[in-house]
Amino acid sequence: MNVGRTVVETPVAEKIAALTALDTPGVIRLEPSISALAASLSRRALSGWRGPGRDGLPPTAGVRAEISGDDVSVEIALAVELGRPVPDVAAAAQRRVADALTELGGFAKAAVEILVVDVDHI
Amino acid sequence: MAIEGVDEAYLLPCGQDAAILWEHVTVGQLDEHELDCPHCQAASAGFVALREATGELAEAELAPPRDLTERIMRAVRTERRRDAFIPIADNDLGPIRVAAQAAAVVVRFAADQTDGVTARSCTVQQLPGEPDGWCAVRLEVALRYGVDGMAAVDRIRELVGAAARELAGFEPAWIDVTVVDIWPGGRGA
Amino acid sequence: MSLGASGTDAADAADATDPAGPLSDATMVARARDGDTRAFETLVRRYQRPIYRLAVRLLGDTGEAEDVTQEVFVTAWRRLPEIHEDKAIRSWLYRIATNRCLNILRSRKPVAPLFDEAIPMASPAASPEARAEAHERLLALRVALDRLTAEQRACWLLREVEELSYAEIASILRTTPQAVRGRLARARADLGEAMISWQ
Numbered sequence: 001m002n003v004g005r006t007v008v009e010t011p012v013a014e015k016i017a018a019l020t021a022l023d024t025p026g027v028i029r030l031e032p033s034i035s036a037l038a039a040s041l042s043r044r045a046l047s048g049w050r051g052p053g054r055d056g057l058p059p060t061a062g063v064r065a066e067i068s069g070d071d072v073s074v075e076i077a078l079a080v081e082l083g084r085p086v087p088d089v090a091a092a093a094q095r096r097v098a099d100a101l102t103e104l105g106g107f108a109k110a111a112v113e114i115l116v117v118d119v120d121h122i
Numbered sequence: 123m124a125i126e127g128v129d130e131a132y133l134l135p136c137g138q139d140a141a142i143l144w145e146h147v148t149v150g151q152l153d154e155h156e157l158d159c160p161h162c163q164a165a166s167a168g169f170v171a172l173r174e175a176t177g178e179l180a181e182a183e184l185a186p187p188r189d190l191t192e193r194i195m196r197a198v199r200t201e202r203r204r205d206a207f208i209p210i211a212d213n214d215l216g217p218i219r220v221a222a223q224a225a226a227v228v229v230r231f232a233a234d235q236t237d238g239v240t241a242r243s244c245t246v247q248q249l250p251g252e253p254d255g256w257c258a259v260r261l262e263v264a265l266r267y268g269v270d271g272m273a274a275v276d277r278i279r280e281l282v283g284a285a286a287r288e289l290a291g292f293e294p295a296w297i298d299v300t301v302v303d304i305w306p307g308g309r310g311a
Numbered sequence: 312m313s314l315g316a317s318g319t320d321a322a323d324a325a326d327a328t329d330p331a332g333p334l335s336d337a338t339m340v341a342r343a344r345d346g347d348t349r350a351f352e353t354l355v356r357r358y359q360r361p362i363y364r365l366a367v368r369l370l371g372d373t374g375e376a377e378d379v380t381q382e383v384f385v386t387a388w389r390r391l392p393e394i395h396e397d398k399a400i401r402s403w404l405y406r407i408a409t410n411r412c413l414n415i416l417r418s419r420k421p422v423a424p425l426f427d428e429a430i431p432m433a434s435p436a437a438s439p440e441a442r443a444e445a446h447e448r449l450l451a452l453r454v455a456l457d458r459l460t461a462e463q464r465a466c467w468l469l470r471e472v473e474e475l476s477y478a479e480i481a482s483i484l485r486t487t488p489q490a491v492r493g494r495l496a497r498a499r500a501d502l503g504e505a506m507i508s509w510q
Contacts (some may be wrong), residue, residue, distance in 0.1 A: 085291070114219070
C-alpha cells in the first residue's frame, strides 16, 4: 500500500537534532560559530535577529543538517559540563540524535558528527 | 593650541596657580595669601565642594544590566577559533571530535586539583603520524611558594593523565609541564 | 596597583587585588589567550563594572555604554595575543574603552545629550537635608563634567574616579604624564569654578 511520502525539511531536521542534543545529560549548550550563523541566516533569512551576543539567536544555531534522499547527516557543535566524561556525553548525544532523526524525522539513516567545542561549568 | 604641560597652568585673577591651590586644599593647608584673598577663598570653596561631589560620584552605584556578561560571552563564544580538533571516537554513526581548546580546559581543571598549583597556559595537540587521539600536552603552571616542585609536577602528570583519558577522551602521549611562576602562600608560607 | 573595590563584585575584587595570587589577572589572561572562555568570563566579571561606569560617564548614555562595554570585551578577546604583559589587562581594557568612547563623541553631532544615568540619592542614613544637598552637588558636578572637552573629561574620570596613575592615563590617551597633569589641573579648575556658582 502506498501511503505517500513524508517530507521533513532541513530546518525541521535541525530542530529535532538541536532539541535532542540539548536534552542529553551533560550537554550544557549548543555552540554556534559565526560562519554557521551566517549560513543559517542566509538560508532562512531570519528577521529580527540582531547579531551574535544579542538576544534571539536562532534555536538551532550550532547544528547543520544536510538531507540527501531518505538519509540525513548532521553536525552538532556543543559544550559539555566540566567534570563529566566528554566521550560518554558526546556518544550519548550522538546516539539520541540519530534515534530521534530516524524515529521522529522518519529518515532511513542518520549520520551524526559531534564537535565538542567547549567544556564549561553549567 | 596651547602647548600642553607647564603652559597649561591655570591662574586665578590674583595670579595664584589653581593647581597649587588644589594641592593646598587637598592637604588642608592654605598659605597666608590664600587665606586672605577673596579669589582664592572662592576657588577653594569650589574645590572643597568638588572633592565632596567627586567622592559621591565615585561611590554611586552604577551597575551594568544583569545580562551583560552573558551577552558578552555569547558573542565571545561565536568568535572562538575552530581550527584544531582532536578525533576521540569514530563509530557507525559518525566521528566525535573535541576542540583542542576544550581539551585544554579539562587539563587545566585537572592540574588545578593539585594543592598549591594553578594552571596557566595549556595546549593540547594531536601528534602527527600517531593514532587518532594521541596528543602532546604542553602545560604551564604557577606554584604556591613552599610547594615541592618535583612532587607537584609528578602529581600533576598523574591527574592530567587520568583526566585526559577519562574526562576528555584523548591519550596524553607526551605531557610537558613548565613551572612559570611562584605565588606567595598565605601567612608567610 | 589596587582595584577600585567599590565598583566590583566583592569576591572578584578580592581575587584581583592579589596580583600574585592563584586567580590573578595574569593567570586568567594566560588561560584566556589559549581560548579558555571561562577564564575570560572571570575577567569580564571583574572589569565590566568599571568599564561600563566609565563609558556611561563619558558618553552620558546607558544604552551606548552597554554597547561599548560589549565591544570592549569582544575586541579584547580578539586581541588577547597582543598583550605581552599579562598583568596589564586592566589598563588595556581602559584604553580600548576610552578610545572607543572618544571616537563616538567625535563623530557625534555637537549637541551632546545630558546624562540619562539615574542620579542616586546619598546614603539613606543621612538626613533629608544632607541628602538633598548631596544630590544637588552631584547634579552640579554632572552638568559641569558635561561642559568639559571629551579628552579632559576622560582624563579627569580616569584619575579621580577610576584612580589610574598619571603614567597609565598618559599611555591610554597617547600623551605624556606632564600633559595629563596639565589637563587635569585645567579640568579641576573648571569644575571647581562650576561648583562655586552652585553653592
